[in-house]
Amino acid sequence: MHGERFRTIEGIVMAADSSRSFSPLEKFGQGFLERLVGIEMPHKLLERVTFVDTPGIIENRKQQERGYPYNDVCQWFIDRADLIFLVFDPTKLDVGGELEMLFRQMKGRESQIRLILNKADSLSTQDLMRVYGALFWSMAPLVNVTEPPRVYVSSFWPQDYAPDTSRELFMKEEISLLEDLNQVIENQIENKIAFIRQHAIRVRIHALLVDRYLQTYYDRLGWFGDPCEVFQDIVNDPDKYYIFKSILAKTNVSKFDLPAKEAYQDFFGVNPISNFKQLSQLCGWTDGCLLEKIEKAISHELPALLSSITKSSEVPASAKTAPAPPPPLPGTCEGPECGEKPKNRWRKQ
Incomplete structure (x- = not known):
């Protein structure tokens, strides 16, 4: 979430704070609130959107081992989400009962679902094509719609891409994902x-x-x-x-x-x-x-x-001005003062 400074907030504090919208989460018990953590940081994007990161899918363990009603908690956030990202590891495309349950919970919200194939630079181009096809094959029975969800393929982490990979493709995919997110933010009320x-x-x-x-x-x-x-x-x-x-x-x-x-x-x-x-x-x-x-x-x-x-929201043609130039891509630098490109795409070393 957005905040004036970087800090972490315990779940029990978030639920007890009446100025926030997390008080209904108390109904899921103290066991869940002890596992819930909020992070605040000053960032322009977070002024308009809040990200919720749920735990990974567990296909070989029972729900009770989590210590709280996982599906009920997910349903609470699904009901309030404008966009739902499902992140997949290329080495873990298993589809089991827990993932099937989540898709049943998201029925009727297929237009909000986006698939992310992460860690794409860990595979060769040929293997990446196979994994991409396998992901669609696994998701087809779960997403019962004519048009499948959009899939973004890249490596979403701060480090530079691995050498000899599709760097240009990955960067375009990241930009496309940010444009998709921005479009949802712009059209939130509608x-x-x-x-x-x-x-x-x-x-x-x-x-x-x-x-x-x-x-x-x-x-x-x-x-x-x-x-x-x-x-x-x-x-x-x-x-x-x-x-x-x-x-x-x-x-x-x-x-x-x-x-x-x-x-x-x-x-x-x-x-x-x-x-x-x-x-x-x-x-x-x-x-x-x-x-x-x-x-x-x-x-x-x-x-x-x-x-x-x-x-x-429409602006008269006479009032329109030339749009501001877009900010440089993460990890790029423009101007004579720029030296060697940093290893980290998101911030300078």
Whole structure:
């Protein structure tokens, strides 16, 4: 994180400080807070972004050996992340249960995922091509999207690249990664609004489906029928009762946004049907209906908010000035005062 000076902060202090946003982490227990460490340093980039480094994937050990609920903690940070980097070592491309669980947790956030193939200068060009292909092969079953995530190939550490490697490629990849990060920072507010709208659409679809299950249940429930058997039949075979087709027919819902039918078998197995009311019962004379409010937000309010932010960020052509020249690349030096190029790409020796 950004700070006026370089210092480390213990997790228990971060969680106890009300001025920070880490107090909810206390719910994961003191065992986790003892392992959490924050680092502050004065850096321009950190004024606009905070980096979270999670522990590496453990495929041959049990979760309990970490001493805290690893997946739950990761989910907390995933829900608040604008960009997710998955860093791979070229010698460790194993895909196991823990990595598969993380990808399940990131479902719906595939556009935020970036893959990093680190330590690329430790391989020859031919071996690097093989590892690159193997990484895609391993990730394909986990990232269930048409367009795979962007992969950055380089050696992300302060030392100079190993000799006789693709130095120019690695440097371009690092610059591309920084440009990607900067683009996310610039569009942070717009991305938040778009994500809220995306989440609102899913909430609306879920509410419509649950309401349809309830309506079908009450329609099929007779005087002498067993309520459990009636509802179980509906959940097990929703197509027989046109549960999902009725949603597509009556509302502007895309069939590609509908969740899997099996998901509602699990959902109603945990949440009894008696916990829910029909949407028609959630309308008031003064407050209106909840469904109408969320539809208004999806169709009008959130797009209008996004449009207003986009317009406010535009600069008139007459007010535009020539852009400042970009800073020199890390490890490069410009001007007559520059001598021999330092070994460290990020700072002079």
